[in-house]
Amino acid sequence: MLNRLRQYGIFVVFIIICLILSFISPQFLTVSNWTIIITQASINALLAFGVTFVIITGGIDLSLGSMVAVTGVTAAMLAHPDTFPVALPIFAGLLAGLLMGVFNGFIITKSKIAPFIVTLGTMTIGRGLALILSKGRPISNLSDSFNFIGGGEVLGIPFPIIVLIIIFTICSITLKKTLLGRYIYAVGGNEQAARASGINVNQVKMAVYSISGLLAGLAGVLLTSRITTGQPNAGAGFELDAIAAAVIGGTSTSGGTGTMTGTLVGVLLIGVINNGLDLLNVTSYYQQVVMGIIIIGAVVLDSWNQKKD
Amino acid sequence: MPSNPQNILQVQNLSKSFLGVKALDNIQFDLRKGEVHALMGENGAGKSTFMKILMGLLKPDSGEIIFEGEILKSNSVHENLRKGISMIHQEILVVPELTVAQNIFLGRETNYRSWLNDKAINQKAQEILDLIGVKINAQTKIKNLSIAEKQMVEISKAISNNAKVIIMDEPTSALTDNEVTMLLKIIKDLKAKGVAIIYISHKMDEIYEITDRITVLRDGQYIATKNTNELDKNALIALMVGREINDLFPVNNSKKGERIFSVENLSTKGKFENINFEIKAGEVLGIAGLMGAGRTEIARAIFGLDKYDSGEIILKGNKVEIKSPEDAIRNGIGYVSEDRKALGFIPALSIKDNISLSSLANFSKAWFVNSSHEHEAATQLSKDLKIKSTSINQKVMTLSGGNQQKVVIGKVLLTSPTLVILDEPTRGIDIGAKFEIYKLINQLTDKGIAVIMISSELPEILGMSDRIMVLSKGKQTALLSKHEATQEKIMQYAVN
Known part of the structure; x- marks a missing residue:
């Protein structure tokens, strides 16, 4: 029983925290509160799903936040009322993210420079590009149809939640059921052996950074639509929340292990804790301290579990 | 059982299980001063688990280890090392970016004053290297050494530790013939100095060249301890696998094509x-x-x-x-x-x-x-x-x-x-x-x-x-x- 519990360590922690919060605050366990939690978590979720692929291959993507800014600004520039159909800003945002991801993958596979350094570079480049494109100013006055993506509802469900569910399903299936998924684990588990097994390691790496970029593009579009503004300063530090969610969810930064479900739980845990501390009127300064403790705690718990194996 | 004063190490009824599976079951083992004692057995026979217990990496479930007449209770590698039990690993554990001397004294630098004193450890390390007759400069970085040389560094480290028991796990698996000869000579010298060596290897020739006694384990069980010169190769193999293998190489009658x-x-x-x-x-x-x-x-x-x-x-x-x-x-x-x-x-x-x-x-x-x-x-x-x-x-x-x-x-x-x-x-x-x-x-x-x-x-x-x-x-x-x-x-x- 105890072993069983350990296996689902972070899941159990998540449920316990939810139980505690529901005792302390009557508002916590309401539909409207959970709608808020998940809607707010949706952007972090998209980034975290993308970076989970990357981390399983043994890489890292620090440019997520900057990609959110670039793609958000790109979409906003094309989303003024009565200019283009709404599909165009969405498509442009996604394309911008994809291109930046491809750029990351290209440099990493061709130069053999550590992903940490490469994406640290693109993080800075991206921020600069967002400021250049927007001339340093927020871009507002976006069309209603564009603003629907982040603010609209379908059958009473906020659109970001629907996006979250669809993307989670696709990512989860990709990781579990496809060739690419298996190759991602293999590359992260032992890159040399993966190559000697006939896997095109560079292709796999290109794929994960591209996916990460594409999902950052989607997150950028969603965020811009939700705040109805293209903000060149948006997304700063988002990469850290996304990486934290993946790590809390059991993805090892040394590569080779991790699941999308784990990452989803990581995302929700971060969301629930922020929400709970809000409900308890804890100031945001303290929230950051708590979050840090939880990240370290999760990793300690995880390494403790692995030793028990 | 009273322990024999000749024995530097005596192991009695040692058992260890993992998740209910017995990895070691009532192991008996004794090691005399100045002897090379082979530990033989197929993979999975329990050799590694046994060695990990001797090293202090694992704690036995039951049984006793008597080292120099005293029951060894510690379960820390550091303490066992200090008492004089060292291991030369199959995968060599030296730090590539440090020098030979720094590796030999890794973790014990403070024995030579509280500030790092490279000069002192270089000198001391060189003495040990010369003592065992290896031509390595103590100030060379480990990454510039061959696998054999790294192994010599490991042995020097054990000697610098005043090791009384050295465990060698497949020490020759990555060595050339010349290097093997050199290693075997060093082992003979150590033996002459009274160091006891537990030698694990799958290579029969070496076992017969340098060991005095052989202990065989099979499926976690103690099978036998024999004098090497009284046990021929086929009998040894039979003890290890539990059956006779008369022909080592199966006959091949495949048809050759184009x-x-x-x-x-x-x-x-x-x-x-x-x-x-x-x-x-x-x-x-x-x-x-x-x-x-x-x-x-x-x-x-x-x-x-x-x-x-x-x-x-x-x-x-x-x-x-x-x-x-x-x-x-x-x-x-x-x-x-x-x-x-x-x-x-x-x-x-x-x-x-x-x-x-x-x-x-x-x-x-x-x-x-x-x-x-x-x-x-x-x-x-x-x-x-x-x-x-x-x-x-x-x-x-x-x-x-x-x-x-x-x-x-x-x-x-x-x-x-x-x-x-x-x-x-x-x-x-x-x-x-x-x-x-x-x-x-x-x-x-x-x-x-x-x-x-x-x-x-x-x-x-x-x-x-x-x-x-x-x-x-x-x-x-x-x-x-x-x-x-x-x-x-x-x-x-x-x-x-």
Whole structure:
């Protein structure tokens, strides 16, 4: 029983925290509160799903936040009322993210420079590009149809939640059921052996950074639509929340292990804790301290579990 | 049982279980001062667990270890080291960026004042190196040393620790013949100085050359302790495997077919030059040579792991261009590396996932893996290869060396190869599993697969090959038929 519990360590922690919060605050366990939690978590979720692929291959993507800014600004520039159909800003945002991801993958596979350094570079480049494109100013006055993506509802469900569910399903299936998924684990588990097994390691790496970029593009579009503004300063530090969610969810930064479900739980845990501390009127300064403790705690718990194996 | 005063180490009724499975069951063992004591047993016999307990890495469930007349209670490596129990690891644990001296005194620098004093440790380290007669400068960085030299550094470290018991786990598995001779001489010197050595090796010649007594473990049980000179090889093998193996190499009667693979003037600067050979379907071509002769380099070039400078690779009459392992596998070439850990398998993936890794596209439709087909194929292969596991979903890192090797071979077989290159296929594998790998090689040739087998063990080369190519310093010095080849001839050409 105890072993069983350990296996689902972070899941159990998540449920316990939810139980505690529901005792302390009557508002916590309401539909409207959970709608808020998940809607707010949706952007972090998209980034975290993308970076989970990357981390399983043994890489890292620090440019997520900057990609959110670039793609958000790109979409906003094309989303003024009565200019283009709404599909165009969405498509442009996604394309911008994809291109930046491809750029990351290209440099990493061709130069053999550590992903940490490469994406640290693109993080800075991206921020600069967002400021250049927007001339340093927020871009507002976006069309209603564009603003629907982040603010609209379908059958009473906020659109970001629907996006979250669809993307989670696709990512989860990709990781579990496809060739690419298996190759991602293999590359992260032992890159040399993966190559000697006939896997095109560079292709796999290109794929994960591209996916990460594409999902950052989607997150950028969603965020811009939700705040109805293209903000060149948006997304700063988002990469850290996304990486934290993946790590809390059991993805090892040394590569080779991790699941999308784990990452989803990581995302929700971060969301629930922020929400709970809000409900308890804890100031945001303290929230950051708590979050840090939880990240370290999760990793300690995880390494403790692995030793028990 | 009163402990014998002659014994520096005495182990009584030692037991250890993992998750309810007995890894060690009532082990008895004693070690005399100045003796070399071989610990023998197949992989999975419990040798590693036993050594880990002696090191202080694991705590026994029951039983006693008496060291120098006192019960050893500690369960920390550091404390056991301090008391005088050292281990030379199979995988060498030195820090590459530090110097020899810094490695020897790693973790004990403060014995020489509280500030780091490189001068003092350099001098002290050099004394020890000179003492055992190795020509290594204490100020060289470890990364510039050969594997053998690193091992000497480990031994120096043990000596600097005033080790009274040194455990050596497969110390010669990566050494050349000259280096082995040197190591064995050092062991004899240590012995003369009264150091007791527990020696673990699968190499019979060494066991008979240097050990005084042999203790055999099998399936976690203590089997016997005998004087080495009273136990002949066959009797020893029988104790280890629990049955007699009269013939080490199974008979091969595979029919030879047409020439299916050849290499013409293959060269890579600084590694090998002008290599020419051909191989027929169903044939085993052995490649012999000393370490560094270019054997593995040729295999890597053929398999597309490294680029070659010039020459041609011809497969079934067509010139093929192989730029990556992907190309090689597509052309029906399989490679089982000498370095199983680095190139063989993905430790955190299951047996099934590893076996199917090279042929996963064949089990997939439009990106999606057909898991029931994959499961079926992996189950079948796992059965055919007799991989010992709880299920095919077991992670490969938890398997013994022999079973890991079978997983790697299974992965290659699933690609339906026409040529399989086996690079040191039985390195670090026990005798029972070796025999199974030999039988497997025969099964491959029966199916008309051509096999290239690289090996440092001459009996294996002679026992399994139809023809033998000998390399020396990157050059092909002989191509012998099974009938004309002898150990002496091969050695002559190898040192040429």
